[in-house]
Amino acid sequence: MAPTSQNARVSDGASSVRAGILVTGTEVLSGFITDRNGPWISARLAELGVEVIQIAIVADRPSDLLSALEAMRDQDADLIFTTGGLGPTADDLTAEMVGRFAGREMVLDEGMEETIHTILEGFARRMKFDADALREANRKQAMVPEGATPIVPSGTAPGLVVPAGDQLVIVLPGPPRELHDMWPRALATDPARKVLDRAQPYEAFSIRMFGLPESELAKALREIEREDGARLDRLEITTCLRGGELITDVRHRAGDEAAAEGLRAGLERRLGRWTYSESGESIGEVVAKALDGRTVAVAESCTGGLLAGRLTERAGASEYFRGGVVAYSNEAKAQLLGVDPALIESHGAVSPEVAEQMADGALERFGADVACSVTGIAGPGGGTEEKPVGYVCFCVKSRSGELLPRDIVLPGDRADIRDRSVVVAMHLLRYLLEGREPPR
Amino acid sequence: MAPTSQNARVSDGASSVRAGILVTGTEVLSGFITDRNGPWISARLAELGVEVIQIAIVADRPSDLLSALEAMRDQDADLIFTTGGLGPTADDLTAEMVGRFAGREMVLDEGMEETIHTILEGFARRMKFDADALREANRKQAMVPEGATPIVPSGTAPGLVVPAGDQLVIVLPGPPRELHDMWPRALATDPARKVLDRAQPYEAFSIRMFGLPESELAKALREIEREDGARLDRLEITTCLRGGELITDVRHRAGDEAAAEGLRAGLERRLGRWTYSESGESIGEVVAKALDGRTVAVAESCTGGLLAGRLTERAGASEYFRGGVVAYSNEAKAQLLGVDPALIESHGAVSPEVAEQMADGALERFGADVACSVTGIAGPGGGTEEKPVGYVCFCVKSRSGELLPRDIVLPGDRADIRDRSVVVAMHLLRYLLEGREPPR
Numbered sequence: 001m002a003p004t005s006q007n008a009r010v011s012d013g014a015s016s017v018r019a020g021i022l023v024t025g026t027e028v029l030s031g032f033i034t035d036r037n038g039p040w041i042s043a044r045l046a047e048l049g050v051e052v053i054q055i056a057i058v059a060d061r062p063s064d065l066l067s068a069l070e071a072m073r074d075q076d077a078d079l080i081f082t083t084g085g086l087g088p089t090a091d092d093l094t095a096e097m098v099g100r101f102a103g104r105e106m107v108l109d110e111g112m113e114e115t116i117h118t119i120l121e122g123f124a125r126r127m128k129f130d131a132d133a134l135r136e137a138n139r140k141q142a143m144v145p146e147g148a149t150p151i152v153p154s155g156t157a158p159g160l161v162v163p164a165g166d167q168l169v170i171v172l173p174g175p176p177r178e179l180h181d182m183w184p185r186a187l188a189t190d191p192a193r194k195v196l197d198r199a200q201p202y203e204a205f206s207i208r209m210f211g212l213p214e215s216e217l218a219k220a221l222r223e224i225e226r227e228d229g230a231r232l233d234r235l236e237i238t239t240c241l242r243g244g245e246l247i248t249d250v251r252h253r254a255g256d257e258a259a260a261e262g263l264r265a266g267l268e269r270r271l272g273r274w275t276y277s278e279s280g281e282s283i284g285e286v287v288a289k290a291l292d293g294r295t296v297a298v299a300e301s302c303t304g305g306l307l308a309g310r311l312t313e314r315a316g317a318s319e320y321f322r323g324g325v326v327a328y329s330n331e332a333k334a335q336l337l338g339v340d341p342a343l344i345e346s347h348g349a350v351s352p353e354v355a356e357q358m359a360d361g362a363l364e365r366f367g368a369d370v371a372c373s374v375t376g377i378a379g380p381g382g383g384t385e386e387k388p389v390g391y392v393c394f395c396v397k398s399r400s401g402e403l404l405p406r407d408i409v410l411p412g413d414r415a416d417i418r419d420r421s422v423v424v425a426m427h428l429l430r431y432l433l434e435g436r437e438p439p440r
Numbered sequence: 441m442a443p444t445s446q447n448a449r450v451s452d453g454a455s456s457v458r459a460g461i462l463v464t465g466t467e468v469l470s471g472f473i474t475d476r477n478g479p480w481i482s483a484r485l486a487e488l489g490v491e492v493i494q495i496a497i498v499a500d501r502p503s504d505l506l507s508a509l510e511a512m513r514d515q516d517a518d519l520i521f522t523t524g525g526l527g528p529t530a531d532d533l534t535a536e537m538v539g540r541f542a543g544r545e546m547v548l549d550e551g552m553e554e555t556i557h558t559i560l561e562g563f564a565r566r567m568k569f570d571a572d573a574l575r576e577a578n579r580k581q582a583m584v585p586e587g588a589t590p591i592v593p594s595g596t597a598p599g600l601v602v603p604a605g606d607q608l609v610i611v612l613p614g615p616p617r618e619l620h621d622m623w624p625r626a627l628a629t630d631p632a633r634k635v636l637d638r639a640q641p642y643e644a645f646s647i648r649m650f651g652l653p654e655s656e657l658a659k660a661l662r663e664i665e666r667e668d669g670a671r672l673d674r675l676e677i678t679t680c681l682r683g684g685e686l687i688t689d690v691r692h693r694a695g696d697e698a699a700a701e702g703l704r705a706g707l708e709r710r711l712g713r714w715t716y717s718e719s720g721e722s723i724g725e726v727v728a729k730a731l732d733g734r735t736v737a738v739a740e741s742c743t744g745g746l747l748a749g750r751l752t753e754r755a756g757a758s759e760y761f762r763g764g765v766v767a768y769s770n771e772a773k774a775q776l777l778g779v780d781p782a783l784i785e786s787h788g789a790v791s792p793e794v795a796e797q798m799a800d801g802a803l804e805r806f807g808a809d810v811a812c813s814v815t816g817i818a819g820p821g822g823g824t825e826e827k828p829v830g831y832v833c834f835c836v837k838s839r840s841g842e843l844l845p846r847d848i849v850l851p852g853d854r855a856d857i858r859d860r861s862v863v864v865a866m867h868l869l870r871y872l873l874e875g876r877e878p879p880r
Contacts, residue, residue, distance in 0.1 A: 030486055030492070030689075031483035032687075033680055034479055038471070039474055042469060053504055064493055067493075239467075249470075249472060304753075305748030305752065306745060318768055321744070322768060323766050323769060325766070326738075331807065335806075365772075366771075414755055415753070
């Protein structure tokens with residue numbers, strides 16, 4: 001799971017809109033929960049052509065909030081997005097601190113008070129809130145910096161668009177669903193639109209490969225620059241290695257299409273056999289398409305259900321996923337998948353032979369067109385010299401007899417080995433469905 | 441998945457050591473991958489009694505790195521931790537920028553050059569690296585700010601401890617495994633020890649509850665303060681609602697034991713029936729213990745293997761987990777679990793009746809002591825007025841005939857419903873294993 005990045009080139013710094021993202025919340029800063037809002041907003045802004053200069057995570061403390069806002073002003077942010085700290089309790093300080101940062105008095109927005117009142121009334125009936133606390137919360141949440149544009153809430157917390165000198169602060173709630181829901185409304189406000197109109201959107205594409213080392217990609221990029229003469233300095237290229245999948249994100253501005261096409265074609269020519277998606281599709285989406293009406297079943301041991309979990313992630317999975325057996329014990333392998341106990345005895349539960357019988361069992365028991373099996377040693381115990389922790393056997397087999405077996409040693413701890421096994425299984429499934437051998 | 445927090449009180453601001461965390465990497469800032477290092481370091485620092493003032497995520501750009509370092513100095517950080525940007529490529533700038541921030545020349549550390557050389561030689565043999573690129577990388581990574589203390593690398597990137605005026609900058613690599621491995625070595629350096637000796641560690645505990653609304657916890661906290669007279673203002677309390685689990689983290693300094701005990705006892709008295717852990721144990725750990733030698737099997741539909749995945753997450757799961765069936769299709773429910781097709785026809789695949797037969801099937805087929813089944817409508821399609829998206833039926837049953845059925849409507853999108861179903865199933869399993877009814 002160790003992501004690495006290289007060759008991140010920023011084309012020209014010509015973006016005319018810069019943004020900072022301020023995530024507030026003691027529970028986020030303390031590492032208690034992982035922030036998803038910062039990355040989400042960052043990705044949305046990138047699509048709009050806005051350059052993100054920083055994501056800052058701070059606690060709900062007045063001085064820390066103010067310092068962070070000031071630091072973003074010092075870095076010439078045009079837009080500052082905040083998430084969190086909009087609730088009714090005393091430690092929800094964001095609106096007030098943004099008001100202070102903007103040098104604006106807090107005033108009661110009567111329209112907002114009415115809106116919140118209506119929302120909270122419904123809540124109160126359902127949740128049996130205390131009536132006094134309710135009125136107080138209502139009042140607090142309707143206090144906004146003078147001159148701010150309110151954003152109609154999706155939960156109970158309204159958002160705000162607050163002009164602050166050369167900056168525009170867009171104040172959004174912390175719960176991701178509310179944030180996502182209110183995002184288009186925030187961008188549609190007049191002050192936000194005026195700033196965003198200056199941004200020059202990027203064109204972006206993503207090339208996803210599996211099974212090659214990152215050094216090969218680095219070498220190809222050098223060659224594409226030197227031999228093909230592609231102007232990679234005009235592109236913003238981010239590469240990331242994640243559980244064996246190597247993802248190259250490319251962004252460029254209007255006018256740099258030739259450089260982008262040079263990169264795409266150069267990678268296709270050199271490494272195309274490793275590529276599984278040029279459209280940003282995940283391996284789950286690619287496999288779902290490659291199934292093309294065929295059905296699939298799985299038989300898992302060390303992945304303990306995670307492969308089935310991946311195959312059922314997408315809406316509509318019931319159209320192609322028939323089912324799976326998590327055969328953790330030898331008895332279950334024999335009983336539910338028909339694996340020959342003598343084979344387990346002679347070759348071991350983690351062996352190519354048992355993997356193939358597991359795939360056979362899944363094909364037959366579920367009446368599927370294709371089956372994939374995984375049996376391995378996820379550790380930390382159970383390894384031997386011959387079959388160390390990380391040794392995993394896979395078998396993909398179709399009803400018509402196509403067969404794709406693999407046994408490999410995967411790196412990492414128990415969680416890594418389980419996750420990587422799922423990725424390998426998904427790609428082996430893809431190769432068989434596409435009717436080709438994995439490249440070497 | 442919308443986490444909320446409240447009642448985060450900072451006891452007294454008496455912490456004498458403040459830290460900032462600087463996460464670098466275009467791929468992290470862009471939202472392309474989710475940073476795990478910031479929260480990890482933050483949690484470690486909290487254990488040491490260090491107050492974290494900010495986590496900042498910036499791109500690998502010289503000006504952004506410098507601005508972020510300066511902002512942390514302006515906020516009086518004693519320690520600044522950086523992660524990422526230590527690789528051999530041109531966009532890995534962290535060491536150089538920290539040197540500039542500290543006003544220190546970059547000099548060649550010959551001992552470090554030797555160490556890296558030895559490590560890279562091994563790499564080069566295995567990975568067929570280019571020899572020239574290797575020498576260059578070696579040189580670049582051995583250039584350190586004058587007066588810096590190097591930290592022996594776990595991968596190829598050495599860490600650094602760099603004095604910078606009133607600040608001490610601790611430079612660590614981005615790959616999480618290297619970071620975690622090098623962490624104790626970084627803290628053990630003389631300059632780091634000198635600063636950390638001033639920190640006053642917290643005592644901490646965590647109370648985990650399931651099944652009650654957050655407003656009940658808020659009410660209990662108010663009562664504990666007003667009626668019991670507990671000095672909650674002496675404690676740092678963070679509450680977080682995550683997929684139906686309500687987690688209360690409490691930290692306090694030496695001398696505030698009475699307040700901490702007052703809170704613990706007050707919550708126990710008022711809400712103890714909802715508590716499943718007072719030791720920070722996850723529900724997976726609690727269930728593993730509650731099994732106490734008994735074995736478990738599962739039968740899943742809408743969770744698609746994720747419940748089995750959760751039960752096999754821990755090392756040693758094979759001691760209690762027998763296996764599972766992911767019966768996505770009606771045929772699979774009948775074929776692999778022995779569910780009566782007529783029952784599916786009359787009550788529907790998502791019904792308490794089918795859930796119980798699925799549990800029966802899992803008990804019998806896997807020869808387990810306890811079984812848990814889940815069948816529901818994860819959506820987005822498939823809902824009806826009577827059984828909307830989010831309607832999920834559970835059944836926990838033991839071989840000796842104990843029975844705990846539930847059917848509920850869960851909120852959220854497909855991923856939320858699947859995740860929450862796993863959490864509900866784990867808790868129902870716990871209640872049956874503990875021999876008690878869930879509280880109402």
